[in-house]
Amino acid sequence: MFAGFAIVLALSGVSRAQEVSEEIVDATVGDWLIVSDDGSLGCHIKLKKEKTIGGRAVTEGKTCGAPWHDQIAAWDFSDPGIVLRDATRKEIIGFGEREAGPWVTDLDRSPRIYFVPEPGKMDRAATEKDAVGKWVLTDKKGKALCHVSLLDTASTRGDDSKRLQISGDCAANVKKKKIEAWQIDEIKLAIIGGEDEIYSMIPDANGFVTDDDRYYLRRDK
Numbered sequence: 001m002f003a004g005f006a007i008v009l010a011l012s013g014v015s016r017a018q019e020v021s022e023e024i025v026d027a028t029v030g031d032w033l034i035v036s037d038d039g040s041l042g043c044h045i046k047l048k049k050e051k052t053i054g055g056r057a058v059t060e061g062k063t064c065g066a067p068w069h070d071q072i073a074a075w076d077f078s079d080p081g082i083v084l085r086d087a088t089r090k091e092i093i094g095f096g097e098r099e100a101g102p103w104v105t106d107l108d109r110s111p112r113i114y115f116v117p118e119p120g121k122m123d124r125a126a127t128e129k130d131a132v133g134k135w136v137l138t139d140k141k142g143k144a145l146c147h148v149s150l151l152d153t154a155s156t157r158g159d160d161s162k163r164l165q166i167s168g169d170c171a172a173n174v175k176k177k178k179i180e181a182w183q184i185d186e187i188k189l190a191i192i193g194g195e196d197e198i199y200s201m202i203p204d205a206n207g208f209v210t211d212d213d214r215y216y217l218r219r220d221k
Contacts, residue, residue, distance in 0.1 A: 020077045024077075025049055025056075026049070028047060028082070029046075029047045029048055029049050029056075030046065030047060030117065030118065031044065031045075031046055031061060031117075031118060031119065032044070032045055032046070032047055032115055032116060032117055032118075032119065033045075033114075033115070033116040033119035033122060033123070034068055034084075034093075034113060034114075034115055034116075035113070035114050035116060035119075035122070035123075035124055035125045035187060036111045036112070036113050036114075036125060037111050037112045037113075037114070037125050037127070037186070037187065038111040038125075038127070039124055039125055039126070039127035039129070039130060039203075040065060040124065041063065041065030041066075041123060041124055042063070042064075042065060042122075042123050042124050042125070043060070043061075043063070043064035043065055043068035043069065043072075044060070044061025044062055044063050044064060044119065044123070045058050045059065045060055045061055045064070045068075045072060046058065046059045046060075046061055047075050052073070052074050053073070053074060053087065053089060054073060054074030054076065054085040054086075054087070054088075054089040055074040055075050055076030055083075055085060056074060056075055056076060057074065058072050058073060058074055058075050058084070060072075063123045068092075071086055071092060072084050072085075072086065072092060073085060073086050073087040074086075074087075074089075078091075078094070079094065080094050080095065080096035080106075081094065081095055081096045081097045081103060082094065082095050082097075082103060082115065083095075093105065093113060095113075095114075095115040101186055102114040102115055102116040102117070102186070102187065103115035103116075103117075114186065114187055116187070120202075120211075121202075121204055121209075122187075122202045122203065122204070123203075124203055125186075125187035125203070126184050126187060126188055126189040126201070126202065126203050126208065127184060128152070128162075128184050130203065131150050131182065131184065131189055131208075132150055132151070132152045133149070133150060133219065133220075134147070134148070134149050134219070134220035135147070135148045135149070135150065135207065135217040135218065135219060135220055136148070136217070136218050136219075136220050137170075137174065137215060137216070137217055138215070138216045138217075138218060139214065139215060139216075140213055140214055140215070140216070142216075145170065145171040145173075145174050145215075146166050146167060146169075146170035146171060146174045146175075147166065147167035147169070147170070147220055148164060148165070148166055148167075148179075148191075148217070149164065149165040149166075150162065150164055150182050151163040151164065151165065155180065155181040157180075157181055157192075159183075160183055161181035161182060161183040161192055162181060162182055162183060163180075163181060164179055164180055164181050164182045164191065164192075166179060177193045177198045178193045178194055179191050179192065179193040179198050179199075180192065180193060180194070185197075185200070187202070188200050188201060188202055189201040189202075189203070189208050189217075199215055201215075201217060206218055206219075207219060
């Protein structure tokens with residue numbers, strides 16, 4: 001989801017907006033998602049190239065929850081990287097770029113707010129509260145592959161992950177992955193086997209789905 005968006009902003013201060021190349025602007029425009037790590041409904045917006053009061057134009061996307069709805073009127077390059085402004089040119093929020101993962105507000109801010117390029121169907125961040133419980137891992141056609149329990153107890157891995165249990169009737173291709181733990185990786189749910197992340201999943205309306213839409217987690221009824 002985040003690959004291909006290493007936008008180099010080797011500029012500083014208020015001069016950034018005047019000096020950014022057209023190539024960087026072209027790489028930045030498009031669909032983005034503002035999302036909080038508290039799991040609340042986010043806001044899809046489209047960054048446009050056309051200039052307007054306060055920077056460049058913004059339009060709301062298919063979903064936009066409070067407090068962003070009808071507030072964002074423009075975007076621009078400025079410290080810490082990309083800023084969003086209202087119709088009076090007042091800065092609403094700013095995001096800094098990192099080498100990996102979505103753009104983010106100051107890491108000391110709570111709740112932390114992320115700015116996600118090309119978010120697809122994602123409209124909120126994954127949270128531990130929403131992940132704990134019994135699930136069915138399915139393929140894209142809805143065929144059950146494994147019953148999975150995401151537990152609210154520490155795993156034996158010695159890191160921040162939590163325990164995961166699978167049923168004895170899992171499909172062979174799932175069993176061989178030896179999944180044993182899970183954790184929230186910023187805005188995604190990571191299912192872990194051995195030392196490797198096996199499934200990286202984003203929340204959708206019915207549970208979680210992998211970035212490539214191949215696998216789903218649905219609540220076990």
